[in-house]
Amino acid sequence: MASTLNAEERTKLIEGAFEAKKYSYSPYSKFPVGAALLANDGSIIKGANVENASYGGTICAERTAIVKAVSEGIREFIGLAVVTNVSSAISPCGICRQVIREFCPLDMPILLVPGDYPQPPPAPDSGYGEGGVKETTLGILLPDSFGPEHLELPRKS
Numbered sequence: 637m638a639s640t641l642n643a644e645e646r647t648k649l650i651e652g653a654f655e656a657k658k659y660s661y662s663p664y665s666k667f668p669v670g671a672a673l674l675a676n677d678g679s680i681i682k683g684a685n686v687e688n689a690s691y692g693g694t695i696c697a698e699r700t701a702i703v704k705a706v707s708e709g710i711r712e713f714i715g716l717a718v719v720t721n722v723s724s725a726i727s728p729c730g731i732c733r734q735v736i737r738e739f740c741p742l743d744m745p746i747l748l749v750p751g752d753y754p755q756p757p758p759a760p761d762s763g764y765g766e767g768g769v770k771e772t773t774l775g776i777l778l779p780d781s782f783g784p785e786h787l788e789l790p791r792k793s
């Protein structure tokens with residue numbers, strides 16, 4: 637069964653993502669992104685995108701949050717929220733999906749928050765929830781994925 641977040645956890649994640657976005661360094665794309673991770677101890681770890689004049693050096697908000705957490709010894713996560721300044725729900729890029737895969741369960745809720753949250757109530761069955769938030773999971777975003785457990789499989793000698 638997919639894991640779920642309670643209302644308090646959702647609020648913490650959404651507020652954390654908006655706070656994180658304030659510190660985005662995105663002079664090139666002018667596309668600020670904020671991410672917040674909820675750890676199993678209840679702590680929130682925030683990350684913003686950090687760009688570079690050598691564009692390939694850019695680090696997305698999601699990876700900033702994960703690397704901050706893991707490098708401080710936090711590795712168990714129960715939720716992630718991402719927000720940008722656009723009014724649609726923006727989904728993590730491919731590189732971030734694979735990095736999330738390393739540390740987060742496939743059924744972990746991922747909240748894609750519109751920049752103008754809260755939006756008016758969405759139409760039923762639109763795929764959007766409260767405030768226009770799209771809730772998904774890593775398993776949906778990255779199906780048939782490769783992960784750490786595959787390196788433990790028996791190998792041909």
Ligand SMILES: O=c1ccn([C@H]2C[C@H](O)[C@@H](CO)O2)c(=O)[nH]1
Pocket residue numbers: 662665667668669684685686687694695696697698718726727728729732
């Ligand atoms: O999910 C996403 C998508 C994009 N970006 C960043 C990378 C770059 O700084 C800017 C434009 O791609 O947005 C993120 O941080 N997360």
Ligand SMILES: [Zn+2]
Pocket residue numbers: 696697698699728729730731732733
């Ligand atoms: Zn990314």
